[in-house]
Amino acid sequence: MGGPGVSERTSVGLDVHARSVAAAAIDGVTGELVQSRLTPSYDHIAGWLRGLPGPVAVAYEAGPTGFGLFRYLTAAGIRCEVVAPSKLQKPAGDRIKTDAKDAIHLARLLRLDEVTAVAIPGVEQEAVRDLVRAREDCRADLKRARHRLSKLLLRHGIVYCGGAAWTGQHDAWLRREALPQLGSPVTRLAFDSGYESVLATKARRDRLDEQIEQIAADSEFTPLVQRLGCLRGISTLTGLALAVEIGDWHRFTGGTIATFVGLVPSEYSSGQLRAQGSITKTGNGHARRLLVEAAWHHRARYRIGKTMRDRWNLAPAAARIRGDEGNHRLHQRWVRFIERRKRHTVANVAVARELAGWCWSLAVMDD
Structure with missing residues (x-):
């Protein structure tokens, strides 16, 4: 009955979309194939599944529809x-793709137990992850709003030369000096619109930062965030983001965590030829970006300042020692890359790959 490792009689593949669901069921005893077009209603899908010869196993691809269907069916005892879509085996010569064929293909792979399941986040983890990603989107929105305003002034020959941009001094210059130089009242309206957008987006970012700080200080993720904070470049925001993006760190090792975030080199080898290319960029792109940004902090000379000591005071002694070892090691890696005249972007990715392993060692450490 069914394929290796599959105890259910009927294997079902669902191609789930926002407004429709293509379903295909294969009876492991009779070999009969049943197809249907369903609505996205969880009740409708579960009702159709109950009409099949049981027990039933279901598979659908991870995507924008999330994990609500998984939780509903699991609660119903199915x-x-x-x-993982990237792990699905597909015939190389198949050039026809439809929802119905995708559902049948999923059902067949499930029957053979040839599917790779993704890790399902908990409800709380997913909620915090949504909040962290909202902050990431807000950061990008603020960058775009600032660029629009600065380029508006640039088109009129107005350039700030008083130091770093987007500081309190720069803000005063925008209101007192830049705005009066815009001659047309219509252009001033455009400036007001851009300036208000910058202020509103910055206020939204600050509110999100405050909420994230509160969650990081008092939640189930607090011990992990405090341990990760023993490494340079891992702030409270970065630590919480890594905690909710990775989820269960114990499913990895110090070597496989870099593969999950796509920081290992791609490889095209055949026979005696071994050729490596750029990093794979597979897996969790959010975690990869955070690690790459954090790796830049290890380029400067390692000194234990007040910020680092404050973080260490929140973490266990073993985490502090481990973090100090990692900080020394990662800085030395940067020094060697600079001595070898490696391109800084290439060197930073290599440091980020090793940083992922140090984060893993702190994450799996006992509290």
């Missing part, structure tokens, strides 16, 4: 797998 085994459900959320499959």
Whole structure:
């Protein structure tokens, strides 16, 4: 009955979209194939599944529809797998793709137990992850709003030369000096619109930062965030983001965590030829960006300042010692890359790859 490792009689593949669901069911005893077009209603899907010869196993691809269907079916006592799309085996010569064919393909792979399931985040983890990603989106929005305003002034020959931009001094210059230089009242309206957008987006970012700080200080993720903070470049925001993006760190090792975030070199080898290319950039792109940004902090000479000591005071002694070892090691890696005249972007990715391993060692450490 079914394939290796599959105990259910009927294997079901669902191609889930926002407004429709293509379903295909294969009976492991009779070999009969049943297809249907369903609505996205969880009740409708579960009702259709109950009409099939049981027990039933279901698989659908991870995507923008999230994990609500998985949680609903699991609560109803139906085994459900959320499959990693990048790990699905597909015939190289197949050039026809439809929702119905995708559902059948999923059902067949599930029957053979040839699917790779993704890790399902907990409800609280997913909620915090949404908040952290909202802050990331807000950061990008603020960058775009600032660029629009500065380029508006640049088109009229107005350039700030008084130091770093977007400081209190720069803000005063925008209101007192830049605005009066715009001759047309219509252009001033455009400036007001851009300036208000900058202020509103910055206020939204600050509110999100405050909420994230509160969650990081008092939640189930607090011990992990405090341990990760023993490494340079891992602030409270970065630590919480890594905690909720990675989820269960114990499913990795110090070597495989870099593969998950796409920081390992791609490889095209055949016979005696071994050729490595750029990093794969597979897996969790949010975590990869955070690690790459954090790796830049290890380029400067390692000194233990007040900020680092404050973080260490929140973490266990073993985490402090481990973090200090990692900080020394990662800075020395930067020094060697500079001595070898490696391109800084290439060197930083290599440091980020090793930083992922140090983060893992702190994450799996006992509290």
